[in-house]
Amino acid sequence: MKLTGREKTELFLEGVVTVILLLLLNLSVIILINQSISTNPGLRDGIFIIKRSILIGPDHMHLWSWENIFIVLLLLFDGAVVYWRLIRRYHQIQLRHIISELHYIANGHLNHRIPFKLSGNTQSVVESINALVDSVIKSMDEERAIESSKDELITNVSHDLRTPLTSILGYLGLIRDKQYHSQEDLLKYTEIAYLKAKQMKSLVDNLFEYTKVKQTGTPLSISKIDLNQMMEQLVASFELEADKSGLAIAAKETDKPLYIEADAEKLGRVFNNLISNAIKYGKGGHHIYLSAAVGQPGEVVIHVANDGPEIPQKSLDQIFERFYRVESSRNKDTGGSGLGLAIAQSIIDLHGGYINVSSDEKLTTFAIHLPVQHGDKLSKKPRQKIAE
Structure with missing residues (x-):
């Protein structure tokens, strides 16, 4: 933090005034002590005896110049007082600068941050203020996003x-x-x-x-689900509808039973949305594949894939947004509500998992990552291409 010429003068005058006051105080103390000693013979004799009895060093030198030691102690005390006063005044100047910066931010300059690099607790105050402003700006942006x-x-x-x-x-x-x-x-x-x-x-x-x-706190009816059995039920439910669209739906069973703790009804809604989309938008393809496998420890990964038309890469990052549709027109026959994938993502989020999508000329694959045990939460990983 740079001081202005006026502030430097203020510090200089603070030091000068403090030194003058201390010199006057020191002079007063010395005069009072000398008067007390000169008017009190007993005190003078006692000081003389003490000086003769104190020996310094191996040569047993007597301490005669007590006045010099007293003056040195006074000077040390004076130096400490001057330093304390100057530091105190400097901190007051820093505080004025911080308040001035706060007023500048409060006047609408919300992108401004206090640029000072100070020491001690004052720097903690500056960092806390900047963090608070960042938090307020983030909250305002979120509020605007919510309104939009x-x-x-x-x-x-x-x-x-x-x-x-x-x-x-x-x-x-x-x-x-x-x-x-x-x-x-x-x-x-x-x-x-x-x-x-x-x-x-x-x-x-x-x-x-x-x-x-x-909504936060949406209740889940948790039960133990056999994923192999669930996929078989899904195949049976959509087999006729898929066949009408010229698609064959099949599920690949795991080598051994695969169980997770989840809300069966809500999870069924996720798969219904994904398979319905695969049937609706998979025209030109021939297959819908369902599979489940163990992922990282405590995680299962469920794939819903179809070999229909490729989803444009520019649409993959927006596909889970509500009302987003890959088609350019909102009135096409295939156009649904645009909420199916947003609902699916929200349900997966409620379970502590996440969903990714990849698409190429061979397969469009939705990968659902779910924790095995209810209450666990998985860390979302970047979207990757999933091999056929």
Whole structure:
């Protein structure tokens, strides 16, 4: 920290005034002591006896110059007082600089930090202030991100609800105004309105599920799950649907039973979302693969893979964001609510695990990493390409 000329002058005057006051005090003390000795013969004789009785060194020299020792002690005391006063004044100047920096930050310069490199507790204060400002800025940024996220959520939900609702109102309006030519037209309009209403219900259900799993402290119904058995059930549940899309779904069993502690219902929702996406977006492919294996100690890794079209690399980092869709249009037939993968990631987070995705021209693979025991938490690793 650099001192200004005025502050240097302040320190100099502080030292000068302190020295003058100490000299006056020392002079007063010496005068009082001399007067006391000169007016008190007994004290003078006692001092003389003490001086004769004190011997210094191997030559037994007498201590006669007690005045010199007293003056040396006074000078040491004076030096300590001057140093203490100057250090005290210097710390006051440092504090003024810190307060000035705080006022500068408080006036809106939030990117500014106190640049001083001081010593002792004062440096700890500076570091604590800078850390506090960083924390406040981070909280403000998070608050802005939350507000922006809320606005985006409202915009996306409004868009996705308005589109089917417009169709429903349009076709129901045609029915109300009897603008149909036959019973077949009436049934057609009713069927379209019904399907659009189901689409709206699916979006609302997904939105409700997303908000529920994103809440902190969401309860989990933990039980011991046999992953081999769960994968067999998933294959049986989706076999017909996959077959209609020209896909074969299969699960690779492990050599021995593989158990984890998890919420079976919520974990089933994760696999339902992933397999449904594989069927929906895997057109052109032929297979969906399910497999599970032991990863690091206390970890299992479950793969859901398909050999459909490759996901563009630029989309891999955004694919778990809510309402994000790989397609450019939000109105394509394959376009769902855009919440399925966000829900899946939130459920995996609740279990203390994480999910990664990799995609190339051969396979698109979602790798789910879960702790074996409930309550453990895995550290997320960077996304890696998963070999076929």
